[in-house]
Amino acid sequence: MIKIKENIDLTPFNTFRLKQAAEFFVIVKNVQDLRAAIIWAKENKQPIFILGGGSNILISQKIKGLVIKNEIKGMEIIDKNDDYALVEGKGGESWTKFVNFTVNQGLYGLENLFLIYGTVGAAPIQNIGAYGVELKDVFYHLKAINLKTGHEKIFSAADCLFAYRDSIFKNKLKGKYFIYSVVVKLSRKPNFKLTYAPLKTELAKRKITEPCLRDIVNVITDIRNSKLPNPGVLPNAGSYFKNIEISERKFKSLLKKYPEMPYFQSDNKKIKIPSGWLIEQAGFKGKRFGKVSMYEKQALILVNHGGAQAKDILALAEKVKKAVNKKFGVDLVEEVRVI
């Protein structure tokens, strides 16, 4: 039996800790709850918004309609052979617990994505990535439920149209499906991705030449804890902007002017420039504007020092975008979903 509540404060349900309400709110713990919630929304002609851990959203106003908080949990190995295992995580499961489970099973592929906030079900939405790995690298398929018809559909990697911090669920199918579970295909033999510079440097510093899975998890934990603000202490939603991708031509003209500019090759033949560097060069790193600032250790993260409202965050984001455009002639794009 589900319990639809009215006018619920969402402060505890978003990592920016913004005080906004949901017109209607329900927590679902199994597929029956979910189906009942979908039927309720249909009968009452209410739109649906799916909420995971609230770690990639900026709620700028009351959310109209029914907010469905996904707490459908569980994870298991559903198939394996000598080389691979297929592991399924239910959408409401904690992403970090899911990665930890795969590491404990001695499975290779998700270790670089340890300690990313949020739920398994949200991971495909922006094709989460960190330290040289993206979800798409190990993605097998996902099961989703159409919010209009209630029908279940399996999406392959090709169906999801994954790209850098992007998928079909941020575009054509935005808000149309509830991601019920995600299956990843992990290797049973070591195949580490250690190309990302900070990871390589840290392993070398610790004199680890033949790492095991736990070594990688420990190093990632330490790097993340040293660089990223804990939303429990300093509310934030991770990177506010995506890194920018520019053409070879634009890149060359910028490099002439800024020879020290960091960059790396993108999958799609474009050049990726760390937006944190652009923001820092524009003078915003650690600079505080009232209750908000761009984080002192990582300029890409916008933090709420307490009591900020969505308008304070949006105003700073706008200032940063303008300044970066003025200095470099490029446009920053939000990674956080503004609601």
Ligand SMILES: Cc1cc2nc3c(=O)[nH]c(=O)nc-3n(C[C@H](O)[C@H](O)[C@H](O)COP(=O)(O)OP(=O)(O)OC[C@H]3O[C@@H](n4cnc5c(N)ncnc54)[C@H](O)[C@@H]3O)c2cc1C
């Ligand atoms: C400190 C910090 C560090 C971070 N580091 C990284 C990082 O390294 N790499 C990275 O990629 N991200 C990072 N993030 C962003 C965030 O953790 C991820 O985007 C995460 O996948 C969001 O999960 P969530 O459950 O909190 O999603 P939410 O914020 O609840 O939702 C995000 C979007 O997904 C939709 N959604 C959520 N669940 C479902 C579902 N089951 N079905 C359909 N739609 C759904 C929501 O409607 C919303 O549009 C970081 C965030 C923080 C706070």
